[in-house]
Amino acid sequence: xxxxxxxxxxxEFVFRPAGSIKDALVGKRAHDAEIKTVHAxxxxxxxxxxxxxxxxxGHNGAGKSTLLKTIAGIYAPTNGTVQLTGVPTxxxxxxxxxxxxxxxxxxxxxxxxxxxxxxxxxxxxxxEIAEFSGLxxxxxxxLKYYSSGMFLRLAFSxxxxxxxxxxxxxxxxAAGDAGFIEKANQRMREMVDQVDILxxxxxxxxxxxxxxxRCIWMSGGRIILQGDVDxxxxxxxxxxxxxxxxxxxxxxx
Amino acid sequence: xxxxYFKNLWLSRYIILSLAVQDIRxxxxxxxxxxxxxxxxxxxxxxxxASVYTIIWKTDIKTFLPFLLSGxxxxxxxSGCSTTGAMAYLSAEGYIKQLPVKIELxxxxxxxxxxxxxxxxxxxxxxxxxxxxxxxxTLNLLLLPAAILIYMIAGTAMATVAATMQTYIxxxxxxxxxxxxxxxxxTPIIFTPEIIAQRGANFELIYKFNPFYYFLQIVRxxxxxxxxxxxTWLVAAALSIGLLCLAILLVQKTRKQIVFxx
Numbered sequence: 001x002x003x004x005x006x007x008x009x010x011x012e013f014v015f016r017p018a019g020s021i022k023d024a025l026v027g028k029r030a031h032d033a034e035i036k037t038v039h040a041x042x043x044x045x046x047x048x049x050x051x052x053x054x055x056x057x058g059h060n061g062a063g064k065s066t067l068l069k070t071i072a073g074i075y076a077p078t079n080g081t082v083q084l085t086g087v088p089t090x091x092x093x094x095x096x097x098x099x100x101x102x103x104x105x106x107x108x109x110x111x112x113x114x115x116x117x118x119x120x121x122x123x124x125x126x127x128e129i130a131e132f133s134g135l136x137x138x139x140x141x142x143l144k145y146y147s148s149g150m151f152l153r154l155a156f157s158x159x160x161x162x163x164x165x166x167x168x169x170x171x172x173x174a175a176g177d178a179g180f181i182e183k184a185n186q187r188m189r190e191m192v193d194q195v196d197i198l199x200x201x202x203x204x205x206x207x208x209x210x211x212x213x214r215c216i217w218m219s220g221g222r223i224i225l226q227g228d229v230d231x232x233x234x235x236x237x238x239x240x241x242x243x244x245x246x247x248x249x250x251x252x253x
Numbered sequence: 254x255x256x257x258y259f260k261n262l263w264l265s266r267y268i269i270l271s272l273a274v275q276d277i278r279x280x281x282x283x284x285x286x287x288x289x290x291x292x293x294x295x296x297x298x299x300x301x302x303a304s305v306y307t308i309i310w311k312t313d314i315k316t317f318l319p320f321l322l323s324g325x326x327x328x329x330x331x332s333g334c335s336t337t338g339a340m341a342y343l344s345a346e347g348y349i350k351q352l353p354v355k356i357e358l359x360x361x362x363x364x365x366x367x368x369x370x371x372x373x374x375x376x377x378x379x380x381x382x383x384x385x386x387x388x389x390x391t392l393n394l395l396l397l398p399a400a401i402l403i404y405m406i407a408g409t410a411m412a413t414v415a416a417t418m419q420t421y422i423x424x425x426x427x428x429x430x431x432x433x434x435x436x437x438x439x440t441p442i443i444f445t446p447e448i449i450a451q452r453g454a455n456f457e458l459i460y461k462f463n464p465f466y467y468f469l470q471i472v473r474x475x476x477x478x479x480x481x482x483x484x485t486w487l488v489a490a491a492l493s494i495g496l497l498c499l500a501i502l503l504v505q506k507t508r509k510q511i512v513f514x515x
Contacts, residue, residue, distance in 0.1 A: 074352070097352060110268070
């Protein structure tokens with residue numbers, strides 16, 4: 001049984017003007033106006049259990065990705081609690097976090113370790129990951145010689161090799177040529193079927209409808225509507241039509 | 254807090270090891286002499302400095318060359334940990350922003366890289382000693398593992414402090430480089446403590462209050478067969494533990510914020 005319990009979570013980023021020693025020496029303090037607080041998540045309550053497939057929609061800057069990263073444990077909430085039962089895997093920003101000088105094989109090992117595998121488990125997974133990526137001999141070359149397509153193939157293959165209990169998915173960029181995209185989509189569907197809990201951020205309403213059985217609409221760091229997928233999506237789409245710039249106004253009316 | 258720090262490092266042990274191996278491979282990729290450079294570089298540098306001294310001041314090269322290497326090698330470890338350490342978090346941005354990794358592992362990665370260099374430097378030292386002055390090798394060598402342990406603690410701490418400072422204040426690295434350069438000249442590395450002591454008691458203070466002096470001295474005690482001074486060792490051990498406490502405090506205070514500062 002896996003579960004995600006988010007209670008009363010708030011997340012604030014504080015942006016100060018970049019601190020420099022000069023400022024510190026002359027005793028210059030950042031003016032209040034220069035310190036900007038971005039309230040990226042506001043009073044989030046969310047409880048998910050095995051079987052839940054949650055779609056997260058909302059326009060850019062609504063806090064969707066921040067929510068995902070907070071669940072993943074990458075961002076710590078300013079206050080409130082996030083409790084996870086089960087192992088999470090994140091699929092976002094696929095193309096970062098690699099050793100460019102190291103070979104594909106070495107990166108497979110390293111990333112597997114970072115995802116929590118032991119060296120033995122990582123060893124055992126390597127062949128499968130290499131096979132799926134279809135990169136063959138290229139895996140012996142340093143990553144800096146990879147094309148962006150090859151890069152994404154490798155990243156996707158590693159990240160999806162581990163069967164997680166909780167899958168956090170942020171609009172995965174389609175990677176590589178048509179053949180690989182087909183293979184990748186196939187694997188995504190399998191993963192989504194197998195995991196206990198899915199949290200899926202997407203701008204594609206079709207994808208949300210295909211994968212999810214619950215949906216939340218986020219705006220300005222809040223969950224402004226939640227419930228049944230069709231219901232939330234139709235409210236969102238109606239609001240977007242009425243007031244594309246500021247859809248949540250339409251909701252209040 | 255301290256327990257959590259060590260627990261996190263233990264949990265990350267495979268990652269640290271894998272990254273350290275990576276760093277070593279990268280360093281020697283596509284160079285003809287490969288690993289040999291790590292021995293040749295300190296050797297070459299020491300030979301250059303020693304030649305100058307021998308020609309100008311008629312220093313006895315047999316005693317001066319081992320002395321020089323016994324100081325240069327620890328110094329490059331210390332400055333290496335601080336200089337490379339400054340980038341420890343920033344260069345790990347891709348990992349920290351994407352994976353639930355423990356930030357404390359990245360300074361340890363830096364320390365291990367410098368430690369490997371340090372060990373190669375020791376090989377250079379022993380080569381020189383065997384050629385010029387085999388009598389220097391004494392039972393004091395048994396102290397070397399203890400000195401290395403103190404170095405690992407201090408090196409990790411210095412890398413952590415530098416990494417944190419640089420992440421918050423981007424002007425930190427050049428300032429640190431300057432400071433280290435200054436310390437290079439006031440620490441008895443390319444001259445002996447006796448040379449300063451001869452100038453009078455006031456001059457002695459230059460190194461007596463210099464923390465780096467104690468770190469250097471514990472390795473020299475082990476390598477050069479001096480009579481080990483317990484006070485020096487205590488000061489070095491206390492300094493390294495104090496630094497580590499500061500580092501752990503910084504890690505715990507900044508753990509949640511680092512990801513936003515990258």
